[in-house]
Amino acid sequence: MSETSSLPSAAPRRKLPFSVVVEPRLEETPKWLPVVVSLFAVVVALLIGALVLAFAGSDPWKSYAGIGKAAFGSWGQFSDTMVKAIPLMLVGLACSVAFRMRIWNIGAEGQFFIGAFFASSVVLIPILPGDTPRWLFILTMALAGIIGGALWGFIPGFLRAKFNVNEVITTLMLNYIAVAWNNFFIFAIWTEGGFQMSKMFPKNAWLPRLADMAAQVPFFRGMTTHLGLIFAIIAAAIVWFILYRSKWGYEIRLIGDNPRAAEYAGIPIKRNIIFVMMVSGALAGLAGMSEITGVVHRLQGSISPGYGFTGIIIAWLAKLNPFVVIIVSILFGALILAGREIQPSGIPKLIQGIILVCLIASDFLLRYRIRIIRRSEVE
Amino acid sequence: MDILVILQAGVASGTVLLFATLGGILNERSGVQNLGMEGMMLMGAVTAMLVTVNVGSPWLGILAGILAGGLLSLIHAFICITLQADQVVSGLALTFLGTGLSLVMGEGLSKAGAISLMPVITIPLLTKIPILGPVFFTNQSILVYLGYILTPLASYYIYKTRPGMHLRAVGEYPAAADALGISVYGLRYLYTFIGGLFAGLAGGTISLAISPGWFSDLTTAGQGWIAIGLIIFAQWDPMRGAMGAYMFGALRRLILDIQGPTRLFGLANPFYYNPYLGFFLQMIPYAFTIIVLIIGSQEANRKRLGTPAALNIPFIRGQRG
Numbered sequence: 001m002s003e004t005s006s007l008p009s010a011a012p013r014r015k016l017p018f019s020v021v022v023e024p025r026l027e028e029t030p031k032w033l034p035v036v037v038s039l040f041a042v043v044v045a046l047l048i049g050a051l052v053l054a055f056a057g058s059d060p061w062k063s064y065a066g067i068g069k070a071a072f073g074s075w076g077q078f079s080d081t082m083v084k085a086i087p088l089m090l091v092g093l094a095c096s097v098a099f100r101m102r103i104w105n106i107g108a109e110g111q112f113f114i115g116a117f118f119a120s121s122v123v124l125i126p127i128l129p130g131d132t133p134r135w136l137f138i139l140t141m142a143l144a145g146i147i148g149g150a151l152w153g154f155i156p157g158f159l160r161a162k163f164n165v166n167e168v169i170t171t172l173m174l175n176y177i178a179v180a181w182n183n184f185f186i187f188a189i190w191t192e193g194g195f196q197m198s199k200m201f202p203k204n205a206w207l208p209r210l211a212d213m214a215a216q217v218p219f220f221r222g223m224t225t226h227l228g229l230i231f232a233i234i235a236a237a238i239v240w241f242i243l244y245r246s247k248w249g250y251e252i253r254l255i256g257d258n259p260r261a262a263e264y265a266g267i268p269i270k271r272n273i274i275f276v277m278m279v280s281g282a283l284a285g286l287a288g289m290s291e292i293t294g295v296v297h298r299l300q301g302s303i304s305p306g307y308g309f310t311g312i313i314i315a316w317l318a319k320l321n322p323f324v325v326i327i328v329s330i331l332f333g334a335l336i337l338a339g340r341e342i343q344p345s346g347i348p349k350l351i352q353g354i355i356l357v358c359l360i361a362s363d364f365l366l367r368y369r370i371r372i373i374r375r376s377e378v379e
Numbered sequence: 380m381d382i383l384v385i386l387q388a389g390v391a392s393g394t395v396l397l398f399a400t401l402g403g404i405l406n407e408r409s410g411v412q413n414l415g416m417e418g419m420m421l422m423g424a425v426t427a428m429l430v431t432v433n434v435g436s437p438w439l440g441i442l443a444g445i446l447a448g449g450l451l452s453l454i455h456a457f458i459c460i461t462l463q464a465d466q467v468v469s470g471l472a473l474t475f476l477g478t479g480l481s482l483v484m485g486e487g488l489s490k491a492g493a494i495s496l497m498p499v500i501t502i503p504l505l506t507k508i509p510i511l512g513p514v515f516f517t518n519q520s521i522l523v524y525l526g527y528i529l530t531p532l533a534s535y536y537i538y539k540t541r542p543g544m545h546l547r548a549v550g551e552y553p554a555a556a557d558a559l560g561i562s563v564y565g566l567r568y569l570y571t572f573i574g575g576l577f578a579g580l581a582g583g584t585i586s587l588a589i590s591p592g593w594f595s596d597l598t599t600a601g602q603g604w605i606a607i608g609l610i611i612f613a614q615w616d617p618m619r620g621a622m623g624a625y626m627f628g629a630l631r632r633l634i635l636d637i638q639g640p641t642r643l644f645g646l647a648n649p650f651y652y653n654p655y656l657g658f659f660l661q662m663i664p665y666a667f668t669i670i671v672l673i674i675g676s677q678e679a680n681r682k683r684l685g686t687p688a689a690l691n692i693p694f695i696r697g698q699r700g
Contacts (some may be wrong), residue, residue, distance in 0.1 A: 017398070052483070056483060068691075104467050104471075106471065106688050139438070159672075159673065163673050163676050163677055163680075164676050164679075164680055165669070165672050165676045166608075166611060166672065166676070167612075168414060168467060168607075169604055169607055169608045169668065169669075169672060170603070170669050170672065172604045172667075173601070173604065173605075173608070173665040173666070173668050173669050174669075176600075176601050176661075176662070176665040177665050177666060180658045180659070180661045180662045181658070181662070183658050184655055184656075184658035184659065185657050187658070188653075188655035188658075217608055287543075303687070309475065312471060313475070316468065324564045337499075340400070344482070344483050344486035345482065345486070346478075346479050346480070346482025346483040346486065347483060348479075349475065349478060349479035349482060350479025350480055350481065350482070350483055351477070351479070352475055352478070353418075353472060353474075353475030353476030353477070353478070353479045354467075354472075354474075354476060354479075356471070356472035356475055357454060357458070357469075357472045357473070357476055359472075360458055360462075360464045360465070360468055361458050361462055361464065361474055363455075363462075363464055364462040364464065
């Protein structure tokens with residue numbers, strides 16, 4: 001790497017009493033820097049979002065305050081935020097695993113739908129009778145969701161490993177196919193009296209909620225946060241362990257950082273691509289299962305406001321750290337929950353986009369430092 | 380179900396994919412991949428529609444749509460070329476941004492009612508040619524004819540002209556191009572912008588010609604991503620891109636038409652008697668994209684050429700190319 005910068009826009013300006021110099025960071029970046037830079041990026045993104053809101057004719061500060069209040073105003077509302085955050089956590093983890101190896105799984109949305117489909121089929125085919133004990137129902141449905149998601153992740157993983165097919169496009173195409181597949185079943189096979197939804201699952205197939213314990217703990221009355229939260233936290237711990245404490249995780253990280261070195265080291269890259277895509281798909285499939293059994297309690301069309309895509313942004317904002325994914329998901333859960341009331345309706349999606357753009361742009365500050373040098377110092 | 384009607388409509392709907400694919404080919408030939416196609420197309424579609432509704436001229440509308448796609452692509456150019464960020468993630472971000480922005484801009488636009496569209500024309504003499512006449516030169520939007528002109532033009536430009544050679548050099552071996560005094564950053568900015576203009580044109584073609592109107596993010600329904608698949612299938616060659624685009628257009632049309640007749644090949648038409656099977660028909664273009672990608676990738680592996688060598692690799696002047 002050359003010592004001085006040669007970025008196209010970084011030519012020193014002649015007329016000013018100082019010059020702006022962009023130079024690569026040669027030393028290791030301090031630990032706090034990525035956190036500060038990411039927060040800075042989010043703040044900038046929210047400011048840009050405020051401009052857009054103002055331009056669209058609403059009071060940005062009132063809108064932001066409204067989001068905060070609708071999402072965190074009371075314990076009940078916080079519980080609703082968590083309900084939105086649970087699928088985001090699992091999907092964010094799914095993206096983190098794949099992205100760590102620089103495999104671009106954009107198909108979490110489709111894996112979510114197929115996971116939901118597989119989990120529902122346990123009740124709807126039915127694989128288990130309606131009076132099955134609750135623990136067995138939940139276990140079987142979770143497994144089904146995981147298998148469904150893993151299968152949907154296997155396809156692009158296999159195509160990438162075997163034929164070197166770009167996984168970005170295959171995973172995306174499989175999203176559309178998954179949605180059409182689900183639609184066929186809710187319209188044609190499992191329709192409930194002509195409506196585009198299946199029948200309600202029996203109560204034993206519902207994930208336990210906080211509200212179920214209201215008899216013992218009155219505080220929990222009306223709270224819909226469900227067992228999926230525990231799934232997500234356990235999944236985060238497992239993902240963290242795999243990535244940072246296991247030999248396999250070392251392989252994944254090495255392939256992500258330097259595929260050529262990994263190849264020379266004899267790490268089976270193709271096999272890892274398939275496995276990582278399957279793990280990623282399994283996590284997204286589990287998200288679909290937890291949404292179906294914890295919130296909707298039936299299979300229907302509109303089970304995701306784009307969770308799979310928001311997961312990509314969450315993974316990136318969390319710098320692929322599993323535990324940070326959990327925290328970031330809560331913030332995006334708030335945006336999705338409260339965003340339903342913001343007009344025009346595209347605003348939450350737009351703010352998500354702005355956040356991701358600012359985040360990627362801000363990574364520059366991690367690799368380069370910008371210094372302002374007064375002219376007198378140079379001469 | 381008339382085969383000529385399907386082909387004619389296929390050429391029309393393939394034109395959308397054609398513009399997006401051509402833009403993507405020019406874009407990627409310079410070494411920058413833009414996965415934000417879907418977002419740029421949506422921006423093009425909504426802007427073209429908005430301007431047409433408010434000004435009344437589809438010509439100004441399509442121009443505005445083209446420009447909107449180009450402007451959005453500049454964000455991608457800045458992030459990938461100047462800030463050297465990952466092109467895949469930046470492209471995804473652009474899709475989110477473009478989708479969100481177009482949804483905000485298109486609020487209430489679906490109720491706009493009838494608008495004036497791009498003119499539909501028939502070419503006097505050429506329409507008489509058997510088969511080709513009715514398919515290519517009869518009752519087509521003027522934008523479809525633009526596609527016939529732009530495809531060979533792009534091909535000629537890339538392979539036979541000096542700027543085209545510079546374009547290829549920047550995408551294959553930027554360090555060598557730089558040594559020859561070609562501005563790598565400048566050209567990459569330029570072609571990313573051009574790719575955006577084409578994507579905007581593709582979007583405007585949807586909302587002002589092929590399937591007029593604004594249907595939120597269903598307006599494109601993943602066509603931007605199909606186009607990115609087509610670029611790989613086309614091996615970055617405009618003529619092959621056109622072939623793929625028209626093929627996909629015909630396929631899309633066939634899927635719509637196949638549900639109409641009561642009998643198919645002398646048998647009862649299952650798609651007529653069970654309309655729910657239509658969901659499987661809906662999957663076909665997406666499944667077909669995957670198949671086409673497998674073919675394209677196999678070919679690229681075998682021939683060891685096609686993919687611009689510097690695609691997706693940021694150029695840092697002074698660093699080993």
